[in-house]
Amino acid sequence: MLEVTNLVKDFGGVRAVDKLSFTVEENELLGIIGPNGSGKTTTINLISGSLKPTEGQIIFRGKRIDRLPSYEIARRGIGRTFQVTQVFLRMSVMENMMVPALSIPKSDGGSEADHKMRALEILGFLKIDHLRNEYARNLSGGQQKLLELGRILMLDPDVIMLDEPFAGVHPELKMEIHEYIREMHKEGRTFIIISHDLQSIFGLSKRLLVLSEGVKICDGTPEEIKDDERVVEAYLGE
Amino acid sequence: MELFVAQALNGLIIGLLYALIAIGLSLIFSVLKIVNFAHGECYMMGAFVSYYFSTLFGINPMLSVFLSMLVVFLLGVVIQYLFLRPLYTGAVERKDEYAILITFGLGVFLQNVAMSVFGPWTKKSPDFISGITRIGFMTVDNNRLAVSGVALLIMVALLVIIGKTFVGKALRAVSQDRDASAIVGINPHRMNILAFGIGVALAGGAGGLIGPIFLISPVMGILPGIKSFVIIVLGGMGSIKGAIIGSLLLGEIESLGSVFFLDPTRGLAYKNAFGVLLLAIVLLLKPTGLFGEKHVRME
Amino acid sequence: MRRYLLTVIVAVMVGVAIPLLLRAYWLHVAIMALFYALLASSWTMLAGFAGQFSFATMALAGIGSYTSALLAIKFHLPMWLGIISGALMAALVGLLIAVLVLRMSGPYLALFTIAFSELVRITLNAEYQFTRGDMGLTVPHLYATISKVPYYFTILILLACSLLIMGLLLRSRYGLFFRAIREHEEAASAMGVNIVRYKIMAFVISSFFAGLAGGFFAHYVGTLTPNSIMEIPRMGLVIAMSVIGGIESLAGAVAGAILVEFLQEYLRELEMWRFVIFGLALVLILRFSQNGLLYPIYQRLAAKRVEALSESAA
Numbered sequence: 001m002l003e004v005t006n007l008v009k010d011f012g013g014v015r016a017v018d019k020l021s022f023t024v025e026e027n028e029l030l031g032i033i034g035p036n037g038s039g040k041t042t043t044i045n046l047i048s049g050s051l052k053p054t055e056g057q058i059i060f061r062g063k064r065i066d067r068l069p070s071y072e073i074a075r076r077g078i079g080r081t082f083q084v085t086q087v088f089l090r091m092s093v094m095e096n097m098m099v100p101a102l103s104i105p106k107s108d109g110g111s112e113a114d115h116k117m118r119a120l121e122i123l124g125f126l127k128i129d130h131l132r133n134e135y136a137r138n139l140s141g142g143q144q145k146l147l148e149l150g151r152i153l154m155l156d157p158d159v160i161m162l163d164e165p166f167a168g169v170h171p172e173l174k175m176e177i178h179e180y181i182r183e184m185h186k187e188g189r190t191f192i193i194i195s196h197d198l199q200s201i202f203g204l205s206k207r208l209l210v211l212s213e214g215v216k217i218c219d220g221t222p223e224e225i226k227d228d229e230r231v232v233e234a235y236l237g238e
Numbered sequence: 239m240e241l242f243v244a245q246a247l248n249g250l251i252i253g254l255l256y257a258l259i260a261i262g263l264s265l266i267f268s269v270l271k272i273v274n275f276a277h278g279e280c281y282m283m284g285a286f287v288s289y290y291f292s293t294l295f296g297i298n299p300m301l302s303v304f305l306s307m308l309v310v311f312l313l314g315v316v317i318q319y320l321f322l323r324p325l326y327t328g329a330v331e332r333k334d335e336y337a338i339l340i341t342f343g344l345g346v347f348l349q350n351v352a353m354s355v356f357g358p359w360t361k362k363s364p365d366f367i368s369g370i371t372r373i374g375f376m377t378v379d380n381n382r383l384a385v386s387g388v389a390l391l392i393m394v395a396l397l398v399i400i401g402k403t404f405v406g407k408a409l410r411a412v413s414q415d416r417d418a419s420a421i422v423g424i425n426p427h428r429m430n431i432l433a434f435g436i437g438v439a440l441a442g443g444a445g446g447l448i449g450p451i452f453l454i455s456p457v458m459g460i461l462p463g464i465k466s467f468v469i470i471v472l473g474g475m476g477s478i479k480g481a482i483i484g485s486l487l488l489g490e491i492e493s494l495g496s497v498f499f500l501d502p503t504r505g506l507a508y509k510n511a512f513g514v515l516l517l518a519i520v521l522l523l524k525p526t527g528l529f530g531e532k533h534v535r536m537e
Numbered sequence: 538m539r540r541y542l543l544t545v546i547v548a549v550m551v552g553v554a555i556p557l558l559l560r561a562y563w564l565h566v567a568i569m570a571l572f573y574a575l576l577a578s579s580w581t582m583l584a585g586f587a588g589q590f591s592f593a594t595m596a597l598a599g600i601g602s603y604t605s606a607l608l609a610i611k612f613h614l615p616m617w618l619g620i621i622s623g624a625l626m627a628a629l630v631g632l633l634i635a636v637l638v639l640r641m642s643g644p645y646l647a648l649f650t651i652a653f654s655e656l657v658r659i660t661l662n663a664e665y666q667f668t669r670g671d672m673g674l675t676v677p678h679l680y681a682t683i684s685k686v687p688y689y690f691t692i693l694i695l696l697a698c699s700l701l702i703m704g705l706l707l708r709s710r711y712g713l714f715f716r717a718i719r720e721h722e723e724a725a726s727a728m729g730v731n732i733v734r735y736k737i738m739a740f741v742i743s744s745f746f747a748g749l750a751g752g753f754f755a756h757y758v759g760t761l762t763p764n765s766i767m768e769i770p771r772m773g774l775v776i777a778m779s780v781i782g783g784i785e786s787l788a789g790a791v792a793g794a795i796l797v798e799f800l801q802e803y804l805r806e807l808e809m810w811r812f813v814i815f816g817l818a819l820v821l822i823l824r825f826s827q828n829g830l831l832y833p834i835y836q837r838l839a840a841k842r843v844e845a846l847s848e849s850a851a
Contacts, residue, residue, distance in 0.1 A: 050723055074729040086724035088717050089331075099717045102710040103729035155729060273644040321824055331827065334643035338590055339780065340823050342647075346773040347816030354809035460769060464655060467648050507663035514659070517652040521645055522637060 001026045001190060002047070002078075002159060007056035009042055009214075016042040018214040020056070024159070029181075029191040031201040033225075034211035035234055040194045041083055043211070044161050047192075048080045049073040060159075075104050079157035083164045083194075085144045089137035093128065093147055094119060096136055100155040115154075122153045126180065142173045149180060159190045166197040174200065210234070244376060245493040251382050253489025254389040255444045259462060260469040260481040261396065262440030268413035268476035269433035270322065272337040276345030277441050278463020283348060284310045284442025285454040286356050289363045299366050300388065303446035310442030314435040317344060326430060345463070352456035363449030385447045392443060393482070396436075400478070409433055413476065441466075461510055468517035488513050552693050556686045563802075564685045568757065570798035571692040572750055575699055577778040577790035579746040582703050585784040586712060587739035588719025590647055592772050593634055594747045596654035597627040599767040601748030602755035603661060603668060606676040609756070616679055620752030627748020628741050635740035639733060642722070654767060661763040671762055679756040688757050695753060696791075699746050704787055706742070715739055774812075777819040783829025793829070 002024040009017040017039045024030050032040050045051040047058055049070030058066040065073050079100075088096050097119040102112070110118075123129035126146045131139060136147060145165065152160055165181070166174050178200060185191055185204075195201040201208070202222045210218040210225060212234035218225055225231055259281055266274045274280075284306045291302035321340050330336045367380040400406035411419040412429040420426050444462075445454075452458075469488055473480025495512050555567055576594060584590045605623035608614040614622070634653060638646050662670045669675075680687045706712060714735045717725035726732050755761050774797070782793020797815060804811040822830060 048727060050727070069733065070723070070726040071729050071731050071733075074727055080727055082724065082727075086721050086727075088720040088724070090720060091713075091716055095713060095716075098710075099713055099725065099730060100728040102713065103731070151728060273648065275647070321820065324824070335584075335588075335590060336823065336827070338644055338647050339776070340820060342773065343777070343780075343816060343819040343823060346770055346777070347813065347820055349770065350809060350812035350816050354813050358809070457770075464651060467651070471645075471648065508659065511656055511659045511663075514652045514655045518637075518649060518656065521641065521649045521652070 001061060003057075003059040004043075004047070005057050005059070007043070007046060007058065008054045009039075009046060009051060010054045016214050017046065017053075020211075020214070020216055022209055022216060022219060024190060024192060026158075027185070027188055027190055028207065029185050029193070029205045031205035031208040032192060032194045032211060033196070033198065033201060033208055034217075037213070038211040038234075039214040040211055041163055042214075044080055044163055044192070044194060047073075048078060048161060071103070074100075074155060074157070077158040078161065079152045079155045079159070080161040081148045081152060081163055081165065083167070085141070085148055087136040087139075087144050087147050087151070090135060092133050092135055093123065093139070094132045096147055096151055097123065097154050100151055104155070119150075119154060122150050126150050127176075142169050145169060145173075145177070149177070153184070157189070159192065160184070161192045161194075163194045164196065165193065166195055166200050178204065242494070246490065247376070247378065249490040249493030250486065251386050251489070252493065253486035254386055254393070255448055256462070256465060256469060256489055257482050257485035258389055258392060258444040258447075259441045259466045260473070260485050261393065261478055262437035263466045264470050264473075264476055264478055264481040265409075265433050265440075266437035267470065269409055270325075270430050272322070272325070272341065273467070273475075274434075274437065275338060275341040275463075276317075276348060277438070277466055278459030278461070279345040279348035279352075280310055280314065280438035280459070281441040281445040281462055282352060282454070282456060282459030283313065284439075284445030285363070285449050285458065286352060286445075286456075287442070288446030289361060289449055289454060292364050299364050299450065300384070303388070303443060303449075306446045307439045307443040311435040311439035314438035315431050317438075318431050318434040322430070322434065323427065326427065345459075349456055349459065356456060358456060360453040360455040362453050363446075365450045381450045385451060389444070389447060392440070396440070397478070405432070464517075465510075465513045468513040468520075471517055472520050488516070491516070549697070552697075556689050561685060564689055566799060566802045568685060568689050568692055570795045571689075571696050572754055572757075573775060573778060573798055574791040574794035575692070575696050575750040576747055576775050577782070577794040578696075578700060578703060578787045579743040579750070580775055581779045581784060581787055581790040582707065582715075583739050583743035585779065585786070585790075586707055586719060587715040587736065588722070589638075589736060589739060590643070591634070591638075591650040591740070591743075592647055592769070593631075593650040593654050594743070594775060595767050595769075595772045596657040597631055597744045597747040598751030598754065599657065599661065599763065600630055601627040601751030602761055602766060603674075603751075604748070605752035606674055606755045606761055607667070609677050610674075616677065616756050620749065620756065623752035623755070624745050624748035627751065628745040631740045631744025631747075632737060634744075635737040639736065651769065654769065654772070658763045658767040661767070668761075668763070671764065674761040676755045676759050676761055678759050679753075692753055692757075695749060699749070700787055700791070703742070703746070707787065711735065711738065773819075774815070777815050780819055781815075781822055781830055785828060789829050 004023070005021050007017055007020040008015070020039070020043060032043065034040055042051065046053050046066070049065070049068055049072070053066050056066070057064055060076060060078065065076065088099065094116070098115060101115040101119065120129055120132070123132055126149060128143055128146050128150070131143065136144065139147065149165075162181070165177055169177065174197075181191065181193070181204060193201060193205065206221060208220065208222060208225050209216060210228075210231050217230045217234060218228045220228075259277065263274060263277050266272065287309045288299070288302040288306035291297045291305050292299045297305065321344065324330045325333055325337060365381050366384040370377045370379045371383060400409060408419070408424045409429055409432065411422070411424055412426050416426050419429070465488060469484040470481055472487070473482070473484030491512050492509055495509065556564060559567055576598060580594045601623035604626040605616070605619035608619040608622055609616050634650065638649055641649055661668050664670070665672070679691065707715070714725070714730045717728065717730055718732055718735060722732055751766065754766065778793040778797045779790045780793070781797060782791070783789025801811050801815065804814070
């Protein structure tokens with residue numbers, strides 16, 4: 001479904017991503033792990049269109065997407081969250097949800113009222129519907145993370161890329177988010193998740209990609225990863 | 239030919255003064271990460287303070303320039319503390335917007351204060367050294383010589399301070415990595431104050447130096463302010479070397495460019511357009527300029 | 538909704554009554570206030586809503602002025618047509634600017650638009666064969682009468698229509714997209730918002746209204762010089778009006794413009810000091826009440842509305 005081939009990204013003299021290649025199948029839940037600065041977020045940025053690759057290609061459902069602007073890629077069905085939560089602070093929770101709903105003309109139409117209903121459903125699912133008229137900046141960090149998830153769901157993408165969904169979140173919320181992801185995955189969506197929280201990610205995904213200094217050093221099941229020498233070295237070496 | 243050389247020399251002198259202004263702006267950008275939209279007005283204030291020191295108090299014109307630099311430095315410290323500090327203490331929501339609007343607003347405020355207090359009319363500062371000197375086939379008036387000399391002196395002094403002293407190293411540290419500097423014991427807030435103060439003082443010095451050569455007025459800062467933006471974008475935001483080269487380039491382009499117009503009034507009228515056109519083009523093609531770093535967003 | 542309509546009706550009634558209350562000089566001030574209100578609100582839409590802090594508004598107004606004036610003088614175009622053409626010309630230039638600044642943000646965009654404005658001003662000054670530059674271009678008046686009343690109603694209607702259009706736009710999904718772009722452009726794009734299209738839209742519409750204001754200005758004042766309308770400090774005045782009234786609402790821009798314009802005439806004896814006061818007000822408000830003077834009032838009104846809603850829901 002998603003093919004990344006020989007992806008390279010240079011920033012001035014620094015090569016953040018070095019000839020990275022991997023594929024993601026439909027309904028997979030791929031985890032990406034690696035020490036700091038290994039190029040994980042850059043990879044997501046390249047796929048989502050926030051950054052343009054120096055070399056290489058990215059193919060989604062048979063079509064190249066690596067030179068497209070990020071809003072076009074979002075339209076085609078790839079959504080992402082950000083490492084530092086990027087909700088629209090001075091807009092209400094409801095307005096935050098309506099932006100992705102209205103930005104993309106949906107094939108099944110749907111009036112604004114329909115979108116609002118759907119937004120309320122999703123907010124209810126995430127247990128933050130009581131906050132719907134609250135300004136996003138008044139939400140706690142954890143609530144903002146949930147809002148980000150909600151926004152992505154409004155976008156209704158086939159592929160969801162989460163950048164550190166568990167970071168800075170207290171254990172209770174972490175479990176909730178864990179469950180939400182699992183449920184969304186069951187619905188048939190494809191996931192790519194970056195996480196430093198090895199415990200959580202091992203529990204969620206059956207396949208992990210390990211990056212170190214922009215290079216893929218391992219691609220396999222959690223068990224294979226744990227035993228791999230290079231992985232241990234990469235983590236200990238930092 | 240003579241005209242050409244005379245203009246080229248003129249360009250050099252103007253370039254040196256632009257350099258002082260631009261280095262100041264560049265310093266502010268590299269440490270505080272903001273563009274000081276009031277920079278032209280700080281240049282103007284320096285000119286007026288120097289003027290008043292030398293006419294009202296009869297102080298030696300060159301000394302007045304240095305005194306005015308001190309005054310503008312203090313003004314900068316006050317401005318930094320009152321209005322810019324919140325950017326770094328997390329009190330401001332939209333940092334980029336705030337920085338633009340508040341420095342712009344301060345610039346307009348200073349201009350209007352100058353209009354009210356000093357009057358809108360142009361004035362002329364007393365000469366540094368009167369008379370002229372002959373160099374080969376050319377005559378240069380002594381004021382310009384003095385100005386070039388002092389400007390060079392100040393620039394060299396600044397480069398030495400930044401390069402060799404502890405303070406200079408601290409400034410460079412903060413410009414590269416705020417948090418890391420804080421960890422090793424450098425107070426970034428103090429460095430902010432210092433950088434802003436020195437930055438505007440340099441502009442003020444340029445203003446003081448230009449007093450005897452051209453007329454001063456409350457609106458004299460607008461164009462040089464814009465040109466200093468041109469220069470730092472051209473040379474690269476945050477690069478002092480780039481600021482110097484860019485300034486000399488601009489000085490020459492302006493002086494020589496107007497020579498090529500057939501209609502002298504038009505040539506003169508368009509003189510100021512070169513820099514602005516250059517700014518627009520550079521922003522379009524290579525926003526990081528010739529030598530600079532990428533613009534670091536404040537949040 | 539009902540409250541909104543009520544405020545609009547009251548505003549209209551006040552607006553219509555003004556010529557009865559004010560005579561020549563103060564009517565002129567009112568006209569200028571509405572002129573600035575049009576400019577300030579167009580800037581608010583571009584900056585306060587869409588986050589594009591452009592300094593080109595006055596230059597675009599000037600383009601509207603000169604286009605309309607020159608069309609009337611050289612080609613004897615009917616002035617109404619001229620004003621619309623001026624607005625369209627400004628919109629076209631706005632389109633150009635928008636495309637050029639697509640990749641710029643923050644200070645870069647500010648610098649570019651300042652540079653652009655200066656370029657326009659310098660060119661208009663330099664090409665004095667066409668524009669009479671600093672000597673002043675004499676522009677035919679819109680109305681044959683010396684009474685200011687028809688001018689007042691003209692600008693009132695222009696302002697009202699503009700506010701209606703901008704208001705509807707900002708309340709619609711497009712307003713939502715604008716605000717998302719201002720909040721966080723990258724996240725907006727990740728949410729599917731076509732930032733290219735909407736940034737251009739914001740510029741073009743804002744420029745159109747700026748040009749419209751400029752066109753009116755030309756045929757009202759009757760003399761045009763590049764420095765009278767396009768200098769950067771005047772842009773600063775418009776920004777001050779918008780900030781003082783509240784940068785995030787059209788009503789704020791209008792209120793700010795009216796307040797500042799009337800105050801500055803009222804304080805005319807203070808001469809230059811009144812601009813000092815405005816400069817100070819701008820800076821202090823930015824520093825201590827970032828959302829303008831009127832924001833606390835909005836907040837209280839909004840809080841009351843939420844209270845009323847939750848009470849009726851209970």
